[in-house]
Amino acid sequence: MFNTLLIANRGEIACRVAATAQRLGLRTIAVYSEADANARHVAACDAAIPIGGPEPRNSYLRGPAILEAAKAAGAQAVHPGYGFLSENEAFAQACADAGIVFVGPPASAIAAMGSKSAAKSLMEAAGVPLVPGYHGENQDPDFLQAQADLIGYPVLIKASAGGGGKGMRIVASADAFREALASCKREAAGSFGDDKVLIERYLQKPRHIEIQVFADSHGNCVYLFERDCSVQRRHQKVIEEAPAPGMTPERRRAMGEAAVAAARAVDYVGAGTVEFIAEPDGRFYFMEMNTRLQVEHPVTEMITGHDLVEWQLRVAAGEPLPVRQDDLSFTGHAIEARIYAENPDNGFLPSIGRLDVLRLPPHVAFANGDVRIDGGVREGDAITPYYDPMIAKLIVRGKDREQARARMAQALGELQCVGVQTNIAFLRRLMLDDAFAQADLDTGLIERRHDSLFPLPMPATDTACALAMAALLASQGEKSSEPHQRVAGADPWNALDGWRVSGVYEKTFSLLDRGEAREVVLRRVAEQWSYSSGETVLPLAWQTEATGAGQYLVRIRLGDADERATVIVRGEQVHVYAGGVPTLLEQHDPLMHSVDESSDHGGSLTAPMPGKIISIAVKAGDAVKAGDALLVMEAMKMEHTIQSPKDGTVQEVYFAVGDQVGDGAELLALD
Structure with a gap:
């Protein structure tokens, strides 16, 4: 076994690799960009080396800089993680040429499987069924359009060298093909340095099933x-x-043996994933092979009990696999949820900001328990526009799928994150959705179940408002509704218990609930407190305990109901976490937040997030219709098209291609 390992990646995979390598007694070296100088993976390693600017092409995609760092650190091996250079044959070959072990397959295997088109040709020759499509080298737009017309719409355009949904578009009609093709090629070139694409028939209700393979030398x-x-x-x-x-043993064996055959066909070594798309009738088709470890590998670890990162390191060091096929078995069921900084209600657009609060459910570091967290950020870290917005992976295990699903819903309800928008509440709704519960799965499930997964906003409950009110009182020094025992000789004017000569005390809280003003009133008559909002009047008792700066454990009795919650006050925002359901309220000062209703902001369009302008389709004077593409921004390694919200004429475009823009920046003006 080598003794020093450089980890050529960032985030949760770099942290995970570091933990496993250190457990095996290896010295670990991190590399980091300017944006990651204080990142968690840097702190997790024994030493760290800077490699360039914040954008991946200036740091984590700079193979020569990473190799120089490895040589300077005396590293005998490089672990590429996933993403970035993990499937880059030139980098794998450069490592081999430099006498440094690349923890992954040989460059020849990456070359064979790294191109989706080449891999499909290889599988076709081996007799593995393929989805009808075009996987060739001709990239002329007219030719590709003609192929799509022959296949029949809808079709799927996919980056040949890609993964992770980047450089991929569903095209419903011939009229939309050219624009989607150009977008895919730009995104593929930016993410993988290769703009080649393939065209396939888009299956209407497919399942995405992948097989984890592992080979040694x-x-x-x-x-x-x-x-x-x-x-x-x-x-x-x-x-x-x-x-x-629903997987039968016979189908599992058939898919597993096909995956092993695919790996053997390219003399594969290390961890890999062979991905299939399956139709409801059981037919399956080869999609691609990912020549690396996958983000979702923990669910395999949870049910098999094997540490796949340790396997990677041992196989890279020349050791044989620790088991044979007949020795492998699995127990129970595992589910992984990816926790992202994003807004599901706005097309899952990424969210940028600082993680002011990040509280995780009780968990274990690896696979010895039923709840596991793999994370690459800490409370106080920033989610930047340069990298994938993943906060953490939450993995649970149960004796069966139903228990695992229940544990996941519970764990998601215990997650608390303040500072960025997240998909946590959406994931919990997904766990509780009837279709998911019944395993009625396909790649279109989220769209198919849109109404239940994206319910109409509901007003905050009186319970949530009362909890928020109790936390706001605690922030002002009033911790409980219990009668205060006055200290003899203390100044009565310093008391915070609401005592009045008349015996009546009243305080009004003005809250914003999803943008709507709402007044709640706290009233005390003698020693009895009450809560009122609109026509609702209920007796109230509360008790709070500070658990951190602006963080409170609140217990209330509202009417006949008891509730306990964590409430976090950050500036004007009040985050209530009760019963697994988060509620966001804001303190509202009508004077501070008054808006001139008569002001006219015209037809300006603003950036939904920080990013770079990579394409502009219009100029001043152009007439546009609602839904027309105006410009394309790139952020978080993905393209986001800004469309016209109405018919009109472009008055002015404020930026040029290549410009960086901030969140909320005015992009252009329509009449």
Whole structure:
């Protein structure tokens, strides 16, 4: 085994690799960009080396800089994690040429499987069924359009060298093909340095099932069963589980043996994933092979009990696999949820900001318990526009799928994150959704179940308002509704218990509930407190305990109901976490927040997030219709098209291609 490992990645995978390597007695070296100088993965390693600017192309995609760092640190091996250079054959070959072990497959295997088109040709020759489509080298737009017309719409355009949903578009008609093709090519070039695409028939209700394979340099190759990754948004996985619901032993064996055959065909070594798309009737088609460890590998670890990162390191050091196929088995069911800084109610757009509060459910570091967190950020860290907005992965295990689903819903209800928008509440609704509960899965589940997963906003409950009010009182020094024992000789004018000569005390709180003003009133008559909002009047008792700066454990009795919650006060925002359901309220000062209703902001369009302008489709004087693409921004490694909200004429475009813009910046003006 080598003794020094450089980790050429960031985030949760770098933290995970560091923990496993250190457990094996290896010295670990981190690399970091300017944006990651204080990142968690830097702190997790024994030493760290800077490699460039914040954008990936200036740091984590700079193979020569990473190799120089490895040489300077005396590293005998480089672990590429996933993403960035993990499937870059040139980097793998450069490591080999420099005498440094690349913890992954040989460059030849990456080359064979790294191109989706080449991989499909290889599988076609091996007799593995493929989805009808075009996987060739001709990238002429007219030719690709003609191929799409022959296949029949809808079709799927996919980056040949890609993954993670980047460079991928569903095209419903011939009229939309050219624009989608150009967008895919730009995104593919920016993410993978290769703009080649392939075209496939888009299957209407498919499941995404992948097989974990592992091979060593001694000729051994095994499959560690399957994962169902069907639940996706924007062509990116959100929920993964193992084993796949409804999988028969016969089909599992057929898919596993096909995956091993694919790995053997390219003399594969290390961890890899062979991905299939399956139709409801059981037919499955080869999609691609990811020549690296996958984000969702923890669910496989949870059900098999094997540490796949340790396997990677041992196999890279020349050791044989620790088990043979007949030795492998699995127990129970595991589910992984990806916790993202994003807004599900706004097209899952990424959210930028500081993690003011990040409280995780009780968990274990690896696979010895039923709840596990793999994370790459800490409370106080920033989510920047340069990298994927993942906060953490939450993984749970149960004796069966139903228990795992219940544990996931409970754990999601215990997660608290303040400072950025997150998908936590959405994920919990997904766990409780009838279709997911019944394992009625396909890659279109989120769109199909839109009404239940994206319910109409409901007013905050009186319980949530009372909890918020109690926390605001605590922030002002009033911790309880219990009668205060006055200290003899103390100044009565300093008392905070609401005592009045008349025996009546009243305080009004003005709250914003999803933008709507709402008044709640706290009233005390003699020693009895009450809560009122609108026509609702209920007796109230409360008690608070400070658990941190602006953080309170609040217990109330409202009417006949008892409730306990964590309430976090940050500036004007009050975050109430009760019963697994978060509620956001804001303190409202009508004078401070008064708005001139007569002001006219015209037809300006603003940036939904920080990013770079990469394409502008209009100029001043152009007539546009509602829904027309105006410009394209790039942020978090993804493209986001800004469309016209109405018919009109472009008055002015405020930025040029290549400009960086901030969140909320005015992009252009319509009449």
